[in-house]
Amino acid sequence: MLSLLLTIFLIWLFFKLGIGLIKIFGFLLVAGLIFVFCAYLLIPFLALVAIGGLVFAAIR
Numbered sequence: 404m405l406s407l408l409l410t411i412f413l414i415w416l417f418f419k420l421g422i423g424l425i426k427i428f429g430f431l432l433v434a435g436l437i438f439v440f441c442a443y444l445l446i447p448f449l450a451l452v453a454i455g456g457l458v459f460a461a462i463r
Contacts, residue, residue: 416429
């Protein structure tokens with residue numbers, strides 16, 4: 404419920420500031436693409452680096 408209220412407030416604020424609906428949807432699209440990039444590419448890579456560092460520290 405709180406997230407719904409926050410979303411409504413942000414949309415109202417964007418309209419008050421004069422930011423159009425196309426810019427809002429564009430921002431949401433870009434934020435979604437960044438999230439997908441981080442979730443599916445960056446986090447597994449960082450996990451592999453962390454596991455490699457732990458293995459290296461254990462062997463050394």
